[in-house]
Amino acid sequence: MGYGIKILVQGKRACFTRPEMKSERVSYDVITPSAARGIIEAVYWKPAIRWHIDRIVVLNEIRFETFRRNEVGNKLSYKNAKSAMRNMSPVYEEASLDRQQRATVLLRDVAYVIDAHFELTDKAGETDTQEKHYNMALRRLRKGQCFFQPCLGCREFAADVALIEEGESEPRSFYVDSGERDLGYMLYDMDFSEANNPQPMFYRAKMESGVIEVAKLAGVMLR
Numbered sequence: 001m002g003y004g005i006k007i008l009v010q011g012k013r014a015c016f017t018r019p020e021m022k023s024e025r026v027s028y029d030v031i032t033p034s035a036a037r038g039i040i041e042a043v044y045w046k047p048a049i050r051w052h053i054d055r056i057v058v059l060n061e062i063r064f065e066t067f068r069r070n071e072v073g074n075k076l077s078y079k080n081a082k083s084a085m086r087n088m089s090p091v092y093e094e095a096s097l098d099r100q101q102r103a104t105v106l107l108r109d110v111a112y113v114i115d116a117h118f119e120l121t122d123k124a125g126e127t128d129t130q131e132k133h134y135n136m137a138l139r140r141l142r143k144g145q146c147f148f149q150p151c152l153g154c155r156e157f158a159a160d161v162a163l164i165e166e167g168e169s170e171p172r173s174f175y176v177d178s179g180e181r182d183l184g185y186m187l188y189d190m191d192f193s194e195a196n197n198p199q200p201m202f203y204r205a206k207m208e209s210g211v212i213e214v215a216k217l218a219g220v221m222l223r
Contacts, residue, residue, distance in 0.1 A: 003134035004054065004117035006164040007141065008171070009039055014152030014159075015106040019187065019200065025104040027153065029062050030207070033214050034189040035152070036114045039159055042150040044137040048124035056212040057113035061174045065108050073098045110152060113170045138163065173210030181207040188218055 015027040016035050033053040040051050076091065084091035118137075120128060140146070141163035150159040164170055175181070183205035191199045203218050 003130050006115050008162045008164055010111040010160045011152040013106050013108055013157045014110045016153040024102055027106050028186055029183050030058050031112055032187045039150040040116055042148050043146045044140050048128040049118040049133050050121050051116050051118045053116050054215040055115035057173055058210050059111035059171050059173050060109055063108050064105055066105050068101050068103050070099050071102050073100045175210035
């Protein structure tokens with residue numbers, strides 16, 4: 001196992017969309033490991049390292065709310081964008097002609113403690129050491145730096161990220177005395193072993209006293 005960090009992630013709203021819900025966005029009860037990894041990579045990522053989520057602590061009570069908003073029905077196709085690049089022609093999607101109203105079931109007032117570690121990949125060079133990348137990640141977390149704004153599922157739901165230093169106690173979970181809670185099958189991550197055909201991976205998430213031991217539960221996954 002590589003070097004590890006512990007961070008506190010908070011936000012007023014979050015939406016970790018269930019893929020089985022087609023027409024409307026409905027969030028999972030808690031953050032997914034892939035979303036947690038995305039938050040850390042927004043702070044520090046290099047091709048030489050790969051982050052892995054070990055543990056997620058759910059701090060606040062799980063609460064939902066619903067709202068409706070205008071969205072664009074379609075997305076710009078890859079073929080059109082590629083053709084526009086070759087022909088140097090403008091490419092765009094006119095929102096006013098393809099606007100539709102959709103409902104979103106989201107989480108409110110979320111807070112998580114995320115334990116993660118990284119390992120060196122096959123793209124690591126001679127100067128890439130675990131200690132070097134670990135110190136760079138700590139420095140960026142302490143300064144509040146990021147490559148792009150970390151978000152909680154959707155871009156408009158910004159996340160506040162803070163480092164929990166070694167020896168510093170983590171906040172108390174609302175579910176510390178609640179026992180076990182089965183969260184059902186959740187998206188774990190995407191398998192990019194086939195670059196042109198990435199496949200989703202799912203795991204059975206269980207929360208024990210507010211803690212999801214992701215590394216242990218991910219031993220058995222569905223694809």
